[in-house]
Amino acid sequence: MSESSLNQSSFNQPAWRNALAGLQMLFVAFGALVLMPLITGLDPSVALFTAGIGTLLFQFITKQQVPIFLASSFVFIAPIAYSVQTWGVAAAMGSLFVTGLVYVLIAGIVAVRGAGFLHKLMPPVVTGPIIMVIGLSLAPIAVNMAMGKTGDGAAELFPYVDSLIVSMSALLTTVLVATLGKGIFRLIPIMAGVIVGYMMASVMGMVSTEAVANSEWFAIPNFITPEFNLAAILFMLPIAIAPAIEHVGDILAIGSVTGKDYTKNPGLHRTLLGDGLATSLSSLFGGPPNTTYSEVTGAVMLTKMFNPRIMLWAAAFAIGLAFVAKFGIALQTIPSPVMGGILILLFGSIAGVGMNIIVKAQVDLADQRNLVIVSTTLVFGIGGMTIGNADFSLTGISLCGLVAIALNAFLPQTKLEEKQSEEG
Numbered sequence: 001m002s003e004s005s006l007n008q009s010s011f012n013q014p015a016w017r018n019a020l021a022g023l024q025m026l027f028v029a030f031g032a033l034v035l036m037p038l039i040t041g042l043d044p045s046v047a048l049f050t051a052g053i054g055t056l057l058f059q060f061i062t063k064q065q066v067p068i069f070l071a072s073s074f075v076f077i078a079p080i081a082y083s084v085q086t087w088g089v090a091a092a093m094g095s096l097f098v099t100g101l102v103y104v105l106i107a108g109i110v111a112v113r114g115a116g117f118l119h120k121l122m123p124p125v126v127t128g129p130i131i132m133v134i135g136l137s138l139a140p141i142a143v144n145m146a147m148g149k150t151g152d153g154a155a156e157l158f159p160y161v162d163s164l165i166v167s168m169s170a171l172l173t174t175v176l177v178a179t180l181g182k183g184i185f186r187l188i189p190i191m192a193g194v195i196v197g198y199m200m201a202s203v204m205g206m207v208s209t210e211a212v213a214n215s216e217w218f219a220i221p222n223f224i225t226p227e228f229n230l231a232a233i234l235f236m237l238p239i240a241i242a243p244a245i246e247h248v249g250d251i252l253a254i255g256s257v258t259g260k261d262y263t264k265n266p267g268l269h270r271t272l273l274g275d276g277l278a279t280s281l282s283s284l285f286g287g288p289p290n291t292t293y294s295e296v297t298g299a300v301m302l303t304k305m306f307n308p309r310i311m312l313w314a315a316a317f318a319i320g321l322a323f324v325a326k327f328g329i330a331l332q333t334i335p336s337p338v339m340g341g342i343l344i345l346l347f348g349s350i351a352g353v354g355m356n357i358i359v360k361a362q363v364d365l366a367d368q369r370n371l372v373i374v375s376t377t378l379v380f381g382i383g384g385m386t387i388g389n390a391d392f393s394l395t396g397i398s399l400c401g402l403v404a405i406a407l408n409a410f411l412p413q414t415k416l417e418e419k420q421s422e423e424g
Contacts, residue, residue, distance in 0.1 A: 013307065021305045022313025024191045026321075028299040028346065029071050029314075034332060036072035037288055040080040042089065044332070045221035045322050047072050050287025052318030054278030055311055058290075061274035062266045064308045067300050068254055069315070070278050073291035080288065083232050089286065093226035095236035096283040102240035103247075103276020111269035122248060124361030126404040128354045129374045130249045131256075133381030133400050135298075135350030142347050145340025146171075157336055162204045167341030170197030174342050178302050190299055190342055197338030206335040212326055219325040224286030247275050249401065250292035253353050257301040298346030301353065369411050377404040 013021070033051055034044035051071035058070050076096075083092035122130075141151040148163025149156050158166075174193030181189060201207050251271050255262045262271060271292075279289040296314075300306065321327050358365075358374070365371050379385070381400030 025314040033071040043222040049322035050282035052315040054290040055315035058274035069296040070290040072288040087232040090227040091229035091232040093283040094228040095232040100280030107272035128358035129377040131354030142343035145336040163337040167337040170341035298349040
């Protein structure tokens with residue numbers, strides 16, 4: 001079957017298969033989705049609910065054309081933690097509501113200037129390494145989790161040898177099902193990896209179900225109404241630059257995976273608008289800001305399930321499960337090595353997308369200008385370079401994105417590059 005036929009077949013699946021694929025996408029996003037609110041002191045059930053409604057809003061604004069799932073943004077971990085500690089959760093939510101409106105402003109500029117403006121601003125020599133950083137910068141989290149540590153490697157949660165057995169069983173299962181699976185089984189490599197990994201973890205004594213047994217079946221998430229504090233708003237506003245750049249990279253990544261240019265249809269202005277309004281909507285319920293999820297993009301690439309309706313199912317499951325206390329707690333009992341093994345494959349897939357962009361565009365790395373842009377972007381992003389102070393700083397994806405754009409704008413182009421830019 002050709003690639004185009006395979007792509008089209010994902011749009012002709014029966015509803016129950018789309019629902020199953022949507023549940024799998026939620027499984028992929030779940031670990032990171034709940035980790036962010038747990039770190040920042042927010043309610044993970046609220047994050048699950050707001051990820052669902054945010055994704056639905058995004059799909060409505062983008063006319064159900066982009067297979068993207070929105071959930072908790074890691075870029076905001078440090079500023080939210082500081083804002084919650086300094087002004088309280090309600091004030092932090094108010095600042096995030098205003099931050100979402102910054103996306104709306106950026107979307108307006110893109111709508112007026114057109115997508116061509118962004119193509120010139122971010123050619124393949126810029127977008128390629130940025131997308132690679134999105135995947136590779138997350139690699140230490142996956143590896144640490146696979147070895148039984150916390151995502152940052154600060155603490156050991158499970159014994160090293162046991163963790164490797166569990167994580168590698170989850171990884172191997174995912175790889176085998178993705179490459180050798182037939183029919184329905186080809187659609188659930190990640191779910192299969194989770195199930196096998198969870199079973200292995202249970203045998204190793206890594207799983208504790210005490211919290212599940214002691215919880216209620218259903219509970220309303222702890223929704224919080226935002227308050228608007230000027231100091232908190234002014235502190236949070238500059239942070240919006242970072243996820244906006246990350247959003248562009250994610251949209252280009254999913255476009256490379258599906259073979260479509262989403263910056264033209266439905267348009268980058270619509271995707272930015274959807275992301276921004278989803279963030280503002282999330283804050284109204286006390287949830288973290290939403291962003292397009294690289295993990296889900298990796299899952300889309302792995303499963304070849306390109307139908308955006310799958311994300312509607314994922315959103316519906318997220319909303320429903322936010323009210324099922326036992327299920328939410330049960331998912332949190334999945335040991336980190338299980339997800340670590342699977343994330344190794346997913347994050348690597350994202351890096352592969354970025355590399356493919358550079359190769360397809362025939363970016364000549366023998367050219368010193370191109371080499372400078374790519375190498376500096378990769379080291380800044382993967383190395384964790386930080387510029388700023390305790391009040392505001394740029395690091396990781398946001399910093400390397402700005403650096404790549406700046407280098408491309410100010411380094412003199414060759415005559416050939418100028419001609420290609422004019423033709424583009």
